[in-house]
Amino acid sequence: MKGADVTPMVEVTDLAVAFREAGHTTTVLDGLSLRVARDEVVCLLGPSGCGKSTLLRCLAGLRAPDRGEVRLRGEPVAGVPDGLGVVFQDYGRSLLPWSTVARNVDFGLPADLDRATRRARTAQALEAVGLADAAARRPGQLSGGMQQRVAIARALARRPDLLLMDEPFASVDALTRADLEDLLLRVRREYAMTVVLVTHDIDESIYLSDRVVVLSPRPAAVVADLAVDLGGDRDQITTRESHAFVHLRARAASLLRDGSDAPEPAQDTV
């Protein structure tokens, strides 16, 4: 994934974060380093509570690291950077229940845009996630999957070059989840952007990404960096049955379990 522009979109160097409360310190990240190229989709795969959400918060500028550095487009992160879209797991808490769907999407737009542009971008983003008809409704009147679509539309309306997603599909049912995964693959092709997605779901991490970064239990460190060569056209059924997918899943599972890589499978099994 080397383009003409070699500056990585995301560059994390020796990141360390510790939480201190009631006189006792929990080290969440300790010396983590990571690079994400432009237009790459990278999934951070790690066990629950390993610190991957904290890592994402550092990328979003919502938390200052205790040590180390985060650079976006070569610039050190201090505060929330521009051109960022973020989708949180908890759409119920991240959407504004008192605002309509359209107002929620509008919320993501920069304050200095004029009214006509805002309206056009909102409509376009809702169209992209298949919610053009729901603009006047309130989040509370929508299903969980639809609410998360609103959150995705809000991020897209901003035209981000970096989309950060924190367990975005963990709170919806399996069918909705598959829909949302395909939605992400589609919008990723339509909007040129880098995506960093945090998940603890092995299948999802492989299905969605160009690269899976496997993290260890807390404090999170990079255990392995798996390239996902499944091409651009993916399908919930055939892709997940493919030899490459199944093999990657076995490797990721093994790496997650005890940090050891699964052996190459016999090549004759198809």
Add this chain to the structure above:
Amino acid sequence: MAAVERRGGGVGVTGARSPLVRWGVFALALVVWELAARAAGSAFFPPPSAIAAAGWALWFSGPAVLTEGAWADVLPSVGRVLAGWAVSGVIGIAVGLLLGRSRRATEYLAPLLAFARALPPPVLIPVFLVLFAAGTPMQLATIVFGTVWPVLLATAAGARDVDPVTIDTAEVYGVAGLRRLRRVILPASAPRIVAGLRVSLSLALILMVVSELVASTNGLGHQLVVAQRSFDFTAMWAAIVLLGAVGYALNAALLGVERRALGWTTAGG
């Protein structure tokens, strides 16, 4: 809140929710009162029909519906309640937002607020009588001082408890300052603010009466004292009933506004 409770009603309460049944009980209570008062025949407890007639003569039989007495008593009282309550609302919401969103402000001001709030407002009437002119200024000061706390504390709690994920979202999308206040903090705190405003409204009514009992030349509280001192117990009761009716009407109006403004809190179901 009432709107929520009403939604949640099961099959068993359907009957009780019908206005006919509710007001039927009210009417029945009136009838019982009427009969009991007539049977007792005490000058201190006139029957409601006599109270209503006295009230009508006092306030509603005048040149253009309202009598001069109504202009002198009812309107100043209602005006003081609304003005005092509005000032409390503005101060309470403004200071409450500041306190709720600033840990430092809370730390500095918390002990002061706790003390000020613990003072029973009527004890300050003598102070306010010295500080402000007798009459409306003193009465407004009493009402404001007594009613500002529920709004202030409810607003502070509401502003402090805005969901951190919602705040993160505002942060990420660069929604800051006044824009964040208008689109996130205020609406998120609105249910608590309105609850505080309702407590304040009933307090404002109480303090209006109390402050009008002292050094006042008009208002319902004043009317109440005058009637009592001149042994006109029917007029005294009429003032009491009218105070109840005013309180009921103000609360009902606020509930109506609340149902419209906070419709989203029940929209999800």
